[in-house]
Amino acid sequence: MSSLRIMDSDPGKAQRTAEAVQRALETSPEVVLGNVSVVPNHRDGGARVFMEVLLLETPAAREDGDQEVTVERADRPRRSPARRELPGGRRTLGSGK
Template identity: 45%
Template sequence: MTDDSDVGEHILEVLEPLLRSCTSLVVSERTNLNHRGGGLRVTYEVMLNPGATTVHVDQEVTVERADAPRRRPSRPALPRAGRTLDP
């Protein structure tokens, strides 16, 4: 998942409760994988809960990284080249 095990653990602190809170999924315990040079690699077995047919999300969530590059503001499109409607 990442070469920085501290970052990986922080991600898992957010991800694991989300996975486990979904009643439509059955989530195994995590398995740590060996990775040359350190870091963190994990796997989960995730299956659909018997009888589950749909998953409903009640809230939209937006996540932005604090270290993400700034977005350039969009500008209006240029007018199309070509014929004009004036005679």
């Protein structure tokens, strides 16, 4: 069984987000929602919500291994793109010109 973790420094926001995710998962015919537990985050007063999710696989489903999902957050600034490489110069170390 896979698990989801929803964390936020605002416990109310973590709970509302978890409830929205739970409603979405419960309407999906592809998964079954298992245990849902809320754990207070003692560092910053926030909360963590853990959900167990079981994928209902068809007999013909293949096992491709683990999957990783990345979610970009709108409340954090994006990283700036990598700097371009500087063009090659004519000076050498120690030439002083």
